[in-house]
Structure formats: C-alpha cells, structure tokens
Amino acid sequence: MVKKISIFMLILVLFAWLLLTACGASEVAVVEETAVPPTAAATPDATATAAIAHYVATIDAQRSPDVPPLPFVDNPDPLQCGIPVTWTADSQAWLNGVYEGELVRPTVFLYDSHLRLNIEAQAPHGSEVKVLLYQQNPVTDYYLVKIIGAGEPNEGWVPAPFLSFEQIES
Incomplete structure (x- = not known):
C-alpha cells in the first residue's frame, strides 16, 4: 500500500510539474526597479x-480684493475649523489692531x-465690542462681535489676535 501511495505521489508531482512548465511557470518573474520613483500624488497624505x-486656492479666488492679508498665520485648512458656539461670558472686549507690539491695523x-471673503464692518483700534459667538480653530480662533x-x-468675525479682553488705550 505504501508503494502505491508513493507511486501515486510521484505521478502527481510529475503531472503538476508538467502542467506548470506548460503554462510558463518555470520562468522566474523578475521585477525591475524603475528609474522614476512613485509620485507623491499617489500617497493619501499628498492627495489630501x-x-x-x-x-x-478656490477660497482665495473668491476673496474680495479689499480684504488685506493677515500679519499672522491663519487656518491652513478651513474645513478643519470648529463650529461656532454661543459666547456665554459676560465680559467686555475691545478691538485690538496691535500685533507683536506694533499697530498694524488702526482700523480693525x-x-x-472665518474664511474672510468680505469685510462686513470696521471700527477703530480700541473700539468696545460685545462678543456673540466663538469659533475654536486649529490655528487662529475667531469671534463674532458687535461694535458697541x-x-x-x-x-x-474678528480673528482672535485682533480682540482683547483687557481695555485698549487708544
């Protein structure tokens, strides 16, 4: 019985070898390195x-030419910005045109x-405002304010660096 099984196994291996060689499996597949590395666009991070x-860029193209650039870093991905919430603190606030010790916005x-497509209102540096909403963002927070x-x-909406909860001397 063992002799029959051994012969059967030998025939089976021989048959498998013939079948594979007939299909071209005896050739070893060789993967050659390409001279050009995969593009960065192929990675998920690069695509994002x-x-x-x-x-x-689409937002920037829609922005009014009257909107000046900010002197500080704004949110790089507006899609990651938070949802505005009601401001519940009963504290006074003032518009602050000073950034890094220099008056950069005499008119705030x-x-x-938070996309800053258009200017809705403006007031002099030091104007008192009431905070209505707050939006926490990855880089620059924003406040919805009403000029008193x-x-x-x-x-x-005013970027957080242009708002102070300490009275501003004009």
Whole structure:
C-alpha cells in the first residue's frame, strides 16, 4: 500500500510539474526597479494636501480684493475649523489692531466668516465690542462681535489676535 501511495505521489508531482512548465511557470518573474520613483500624488497624505490646497486656492479666488492679508498665520485648512458656539461670558472686549507690539491695523476689520471673503464692518483700534459667538480653530480662533454704539453694519468675525479682553488705550 505504501508503494502505491508513493507511486501515486510521484505521478502527481510529475503531472503538476508538467502542467506548470506548460503554462510558463518555470520562468522566474523578475521585477525591475524603475528609474522614476512613485509620485507623491499617489500617497493619501499628498492627495489630501492637494485637495486642501485646491480648496484654499478656490477660497482665495473668491476673496474680495479689499480684504488685506493677515500679519499672522491663519487656518491652513478651513474645513478643519470648529463650529461656532454661543459666547456665554459676560465680559467686555475691545478691538485690538496691535500685533507683536506694533499697530498694524488702526482700523480693525470684521469679516463675513472665518474664511474672510468680505469685510462686513470696521471700527477703530480700541473700539468696545460685545462678543456673540466663538469659533475654536486649529490655528487662529475667531469671534463674532458687535461694535458697541455703532450703526449698522456693526457685526462681523474678528480673528482672535485682533480682540482683547483687557481695555485698549487708544
């Protein structure tokens, strides 16, 4: 019985070898390195970065030419910005045009949103405001404020560096 099984196994191996060689499996597949490495766009991070860059470029193209650039870093990915929440603190606040010890905005602008597509209102540095909403973001937080004693339009979003909870001396 053992002799029959051994012969059967030998025939089976021989048959498998013939079948594989007939199909070309006796040749070893060789993978050659390419001279060009895979592109960065093929990675998920690069694809996400490209999509974010495209989104930011689209926003920048929609931005009014009246909106000046910020003197500090803004949020690199607006899609990662937080959801505005009601400001519950009953504290006074003032617009602050000083950044890094220098008055960079004698007139502080209030924007339509954290995207800063349009200027909605403006007030001099040191103007008192009431905070209505707060939006926590990855880099620069924003506050929706209302200028105290100003006629309409008197509301808009201000980046956190341009808001102070300590009285500003004009």
